[in-house]
Amino acid sequence: MKTFFNVSDLGNLTQALAEAREVKNNRFGFQPLGKNKTLLMIFFNNSLRTRLSTQKAAMNLGMNVIVLDVNAGAWKLETERGVIMDGDNSEHLLEAIPVMASYCDLIGIRSFAGLVEREFDYAETIVNQFVAYSGRPVFAMETATVHPLQAFADLITIEEHKKSERPKVVLTWAPHCRALPQAVPNSFAEWMNAADVDFVITHPKGYELDPKFAGNIKVEYDQRKAFEGADFIYAKNWSCPGVTRPADYGKILCNDPAWTVDQEHMSWTNNAYFMHCLPVRRGLIVTDDVIESPQSLVIPEAANREISAEVVIKRILEGL
Numbered sequence: 043m044k045t046f047f048n049v050s051d052l053g054n055l056t057q058a059l060a061e062a063r064e065v066k067n068n069r070f071g072f073q074p075l076g077k078n079k080t081l082l083m084i085f086f087n088n089s090l091r092t093r094l095s096t097q098k099a100a101m102n103l104g105m106n107v108i109v110l111d112v113n114a115g116a117w118k119l120e121t122e123r124g125v126i127m128d129g130d131n132s133e134h135l136l137e138a139i140p141v142m143a144s145y146c147d148l149i150g151i152r153s154f155a156g157l158v159e160r161e162f163d164y165a166e167t168i169v170n171q172f173v174a175y176s177g178r179p180v181f182a183m184e185t186a187t188v189h190p191l192q193a194f195a196d197l198i199t200i201e202e203h204k205k206s207e208r209p210k211v212v213l214t215w216a217p218h219c220r221a222l223p224q225a226v227p228n229s230f231a232e233w234m235n236a237a238d239v240d241f242v243i244t245h246p247k248g249y250e251l252d253p254k255f256a257g258n259i260k261v262e263y264d265q266r267k268a269f270e271g272a273d274f275i276y277a278k279n280w281s282c283p284g285v286t287r288p289a290d291y292g293k294i295l296c297n298d299p300a301w302t303v304d305q306e307h308m309s310w311t312n313n314a315y316f317m318h319c320l321p322v323r324r325g326l327i328v329t330d331d332v333i334e335s336p337q338s339l340v341i342p343e344a345a346n347r348e349i350s351a352e353v354v355i356k357r358i359l360e361g362l
């Protein structure tokens with residue numbers, strides 16, 4: 043595997059989930075693969091889970107790890123071509139990328155959407171420069187439009203906890219005080235569409251996800267109807283994806299607290315589990331009693347990030 047951005051990069055999903063179970067039961071069993079190999083993790087944005095779980099996964103595999111926070115100590119990077127660099131940016135990505143690549147065998151990158159120019163974000167302009175100019179395998183640690191390590195961990199968690207062969211999984215929008223990217227819901231929708239689940243998305247009008255990820259899934263705009271009979275509730279905020287309202291790309295269209303997931307919402311379900319990728323804004327996305335309830339899976343879900351990362355890095359190492 044040379045790049046990891048989409049569910050299709052893993053090939054057969056059933057086999058990938060079986061490999062995840064194998065890795066979870068024997069996470070130190072593949073160390074020869076990573077011996078004397080170096081992972082470079084590049085962060086353009088903050089992180090807790092991705093930073094820790096991906097480093098842990100690489101160490102499980104016997105690798106060396108370098109972590110670079112681009113905005114803390116590195117030179118400010120110019121990402122546009124054809125500009126005169128007489129401003130704050132001291133170095134161009136086109137030099138920095140091959141230099142960084144010379145110190146590692148594979149690269150993980152976090153670079154969130156700018157939420158200003160939809161074309162720039164949805165073309166994955168930043169990360170595709172790393173793919174083009176590093177000469178190294180590159181995997182997403184949340185880029186402008188995808189967060190596949192999170193979605194893979196989410197699916198591993200659903201498989202571990204489902205009580206029926208084909209559970210009903212609901213992706214619900216919830217309000218937030220900031221405009222957030224669509225990467226997490228994009229990947230969650232893409233991976234649920236590839237999995238054997240009864241998938242429903244619910245959100246206010248205007249928040250329709252790009253069909254590239256959501257496919258032709260029917261949105262249920264009535265949140266209560268969507269929740270009825272659900273086995274898993276996956277809550278997340280995202281800003282306007284600019285699909286049905288192009289001029290509003292990246293904007294907050296709604297902040298209605300009626301969308302916040304509380305006990306009444308969960309009472310509409312089939313005693314559903316609650317999931318969220320974290321970090322989560324309590325009181326906006328979900329109430330304290332729901333996220334602290336026995337039905338909340340947010341901690342084991344975060345723990346499975348180590349497993350999804352280890353399977354992905356293992357696949358990349360096997361292809362070196």
Ligand SMILES: CCC[C@H](NC(=O)CCC(=O)O)C(=O)O
Nearest residue numbers: 220222223225226319320321323
């Ligand atoms: C894994 C999620 C990362 C990011 N979340 C945030 O930026 C939340 C920041 C905040 O709540 O202040 C997002 O929504 O894509």
Ligand SMILES: NC(=O)OP(=O)(O)O
Nearest residue numbers: 089090091092319320
């Ligand atoms: N869920 C997730 O990716 O968390 P971080 O942003 O803390 O890495």
